[in-house]
Amino acid sequence: RAVFERWMKWSPDDNGWLSYARFETRCKQLDRAEEVMKRYVNAYPCARAFLRYAKWAEFEAKNVPLARTIFEAALSELEPEESKQARVFKQFSSFEERQGEYERARVIYKHAIKLFNLGSTLEVHADITESEKSKREELYKAYITFEKKHGDRQGIEDVVLTKQRAQYNKRLKLDPTDYDGWFEFAKLEEEHSDESAVRDVYERAVANLPPSQEKDHWRRYIYLWIYYAVYEELKLNDLNRASLVYQTCLSIIPHEKFSFSKIWILAAKLYVRRKDLAAARKLLGRAIGMCGKEKIFIEYIALELALGEIDRCRALYTNYLKAMPHNCRAWSKYAELEKSVGETERCRAIFELAVSQQALDMPEMLWKGFIDFEIEENEGDNARQLYERLLQRTGHVKVWISFAQFEGTEIGKGVEAARLTFQKAYDQLKEDDLKEERVLLLDAWRVFEKAKGDASSLSKVDAKMPRRVKRKRMRTDDNGAELGWEEYFDYHFPDDQDAAASNLKILEMAAMWKKQQANDDDSDDDSDDD
Numbered sequence: 001r002a003v004f005e006r007w008m009k010w011s012p013d014d015n016g017w018l019s020y021a022r023f024e025t026r027c028k029q030l031d032r033a034e035e036v037m038k039r040y041v042n043a044y045p046c047a048r049a050f051l052r053y054a055k056w057a058e059f060e061a062k063n064v065p066l067a068r069t070i071f072e073a074a075l076s077e078l079e080p081e082e083s084k085q086a087r088v089f090k091q092f093s094s095f096e097e098r099q100g101e102y103e104r105a106r107v108i109y110k111h112a113i114k115l116f117n118l119g120s121t122l123e124v125h126a127d128i129t130e131s132e133k134s135k136r137e138e139l140y141k142a143y144i145t146f147e148k149k150h151g152d153r154q155g156i157e158d159v160v161l162t163k164q165r166a167q168y169n170k171r172l173k174l175d176p177t178d179y180d181g182w183f184e185f186a187k188l189e190e191e192h193s194d195e196s197a198v199r200d201v202y203e204r205a206v207a208n209l210p211p212s213q214e215k216d217h218w219r220r221y222i223y224l225w226i227y228y229a230v231y232e233e234l235k236l237n238d239l240n241r242a243s244l245v246y247q248t249c250l251s252i253i254p255h256e257k258f259s260f261s262k263i264w265i266l267a268a269k270l271y272v273r274r275k276d277l278a279a280a281r282k283l284l285g286r287a288i289g290m291c292g293k294e295k296i297f298i299e300y301i302a303l304e305l306a307l308g309e310i311d312r313c314r315a316l317y318t319n320y321l322k323a324m325p326h327n328c329r330a331w332s333k334y335a336e337l338e339k340s341v342g343e344t345e346r347c348r349a350i351f352e353l354a355v356s357q358q359a360l361d362m363p364e365m366l367w368k369g370f371i372d373f374e375i376e377e378n379e380g381d382n383a384r385q386l387y388e389r390l391l392q393r394t395g396h397v398k399v400w401i402s403f404a405q406f407e408g409t410e411i412g413k414g415v416e417a418a419r420l421t422f423q424k425a426y427d428q429l430k431e432d433d434l435k436e437e438r439v440l441l442l443d444a445w446r447v448f449e450k451a452k453g454d455a456s457s458l459s460k461v462d463a464k465m466p467r468r469v470k471r472k473r474m475r476t477d478d479n480g481a482e483l484g485w486e487e488y489f490d491y492h493f494p495d496d497q498d499a500a501a502s503n504l505k506i507l508e509m510a511a512m513w514k515k516q517q518a519n520d521d522d523s524d525d526d527s528d529d530d
Helices: 003-009 014-026 030-043 047-059 064-077 086-098 101-115 130-150 154-173 179-192 195-207 221-235 241-250 263-275 275-290 296-308 312-321 328-340 344-355 364-377 380-393 397-407 415-431 433-452 455-465 497-529
Strands: 467-477 482-492
Touching: 003 014, 014 030, 014 047, 030 047, 047 064, 047 086, 064 086, 086 101, 086 130, 130 154, 154 179, 179 195, 179 221, 195 221, 221 241, 221 263, 221 415, 241 263, 263 275, 263 296, 275 296, 296 312, 296 328, 312 328, 328 344, 328 364, 328 433, 344 364, 364 380, 364 397, 397 415, 397 433, 415 433, 433 455, 433 482
Parallel strands: none
Antiparallel strands: 467 482
């Protein structure tokens, strides 16, 4: 003991003090050993000294209350840079776990996680050492293991959620514009957290604007606002806040470069659900002025039509067609509106105005709608005139077929008129040398004769049916270079006189040559026999 005392005057390292304390412990002098350890922590007031003191008290002195007191003193009496070390909390929690004090251990773990902010991110502060960073990660893993061993279902779920939150925060800190990550994070919070946590995630997400003002970069971003507004409306029933979300989204979109009709429409429909029709109409009017997309016109018209405001619908269709006079779908819908309210003359006038436009995106749809309208109104003469006007613009085989089939109906001129139309179409296509179109016409003509004709008329059509012939031709590229031979199918019509005569003459000459060759061979054989 005297030697140890002389040694302690030289302020030895940790091992010297521990050797002295263990000497007194072996001598059954626990009070003296405790005094030595107290002198040790006074000489070295650091986390390492307190932890060794607590370890000695637990395992060598078998004094659990003393060990707990030492851990508590380490957290309260040491300087912050010493007490706020992950290993202090880890060893304190492990001590309580060994003693069966699971609730105390859980409290310590949670306090440490909150203190080090481990629950929201795995990233630590930049001013700590790598060793401390590793210790904090070990502390977090120890907490997860502890909950899996001793926690209930809710505790385990909390641990898993904490880990997932940390992963999402780390991922989104590296790439704040990873909008898919924000969607997943928000969904996680919606399923397991309260409204404040969900709102916090959405607010953090929408704060990360796309890196450039290109529409492709904004397509995923605006869905964050949409999901945010839907959450406020459906989950929290806060329509005012949902409307505010849409308004904020509309305020940050650069409408002078591009816009999103979906946002305008959803915001307007929310006003309708709030029974604020004036605000909905005002917003859709702004949308037409700032965005002007077809979807907005369609939704606005559908809203007014559902409300029975026909005059407003007409005004909207007028603006719609002023902005897009080439849009055949808009013309057709406008005509259908007038037809649905019994305005036959207005409907006919709209169709007339539509087909007179110089440029249309789908004129065939307009003409078909116009003709079907006249047929439904039993105006056969008007429908016939439309077919004739259409054939002046285009000689497409389908128009001829439809015209002929129309003539064969009840409001047409009858079967003979239909046959005359088929024949006229056939002659026109023959003159234009459109063989495949002639085949289509003959197929339709034959079906017509099977339905409404007799055997004689059907046989006349069958006599016109062509024979399919396989031929070869040289393929060439855009520059005229030859690419090789290819096979194709050609049609030989019986009434193509010139081609038929030419082919027949060639065949006759070939047959005569073959016959002459056979006669010459017979003459040679007779001479040999003589």
